């Protein structure tokens with residue numbers, strides 16, 4: 001009896017043991033079949049705003065192999081156009097069990113703003129001249145209207161010759177910073193250049209002369225005639241140049257036929273200038289200059305009389321000590337340029353004769369200005385008390 005009971009007990013123990021083993025195997029099987037996921041690429045990413053992002057996805061382990069299975073469901077709230085923290089979730093479910101992994105993505109503005117200087121990055125000024133701050137403009141990949149946040153630090157001292165820097169700094173709202181600088185050279189002029197233009201205005205050439213002077217920030221002098229449109233004389237005046245009188249007709253046989261005739265002609269051009277600009281000009285240049293001999297063909301000795309008579313009427317006449325030769329037949333802009341630069345002298349006022357009616361002069365002007373600037377000449381406009389470079 002005891003034996004039988006004992007036998008039944010050990011049978012139950014075996015069943016329990018088998019059951020236990022079965023549960024263990026089942027658990028091991030289920031665990032081995034549990035979804036396994038692996039991310040490709042970094043789990044934490046920081047990317048620049050408004051750029052492209054390629055999600056490399058995740059892999060699933062199936063039958064012992066990692067594959068990019070379609071059974072992986074990914075979900076993303078990524079917005080590349082807005083700064084923020086985002087997630088991409090990769091999930092897989094199996095027998096009611098699910099597993100997921102998460103990629104964290106930070107979208108940030110990682111790009112520096114761009115700065116562009118208004119005007120030249122390399123400036124030359126003569127001692128005593130004003131430095132005009134032209135500023136800079138900024139653009140950014142994300143932030144708008146940064147122009148007003150540009151900080152400018154300036155140590156330019158135009159009272160002392162030397163090299164200075166103007167520093168421009170801009171920061172976007174994410175703290176990305178860009179710096180730029182402008183070099184300002186303050187120099188003691190070695191001499192003065194007065195660019196003077198006769199015979200205009202003339203449509204087609206005077207505009208270009210004015211454009212060049214404007215972009216080079218140089219003031220010059222125009223000895224005008226009765227030719228060309230009023231609008232060009234007005235522009236010359238508005239852009240700060242000096243207007244002088246060169247005679248109305250520029251016809252030697254009329255202008256120099258008598259003293260009365262000279263003044264009648266001078267008054268005509270004077271009236272024209274006054275009507276256009278509202279101001280009377282007392283700056284005069286004779287056609288052919290004060291030393292011209294052609295006038296003797298019409299009225300011998302007239303120049304001798306006029307050079308003495310004009311100052312009494314409040315006028316000053318201006319000749320030149322540098323001729324561009326552009327009134328004659330110059331073969332090229334280069335020849336005109338050479339005539340000017342080889343005759344410029346340091347330590348004096350150089351009054352340069354040119355004609356804004358000549359297309360070749362227009363072509364030489366920028367180079368002449370570049371030469372003058374590079375050699376530290378000052379450019380000025382003629383005024384009543386300017387050195388008149390008299391020939392006679």
Ligand SMILES: [Zn+2]
Pocket residue numbers: 198199246250287288
């Ligand atoms: Zn002339």
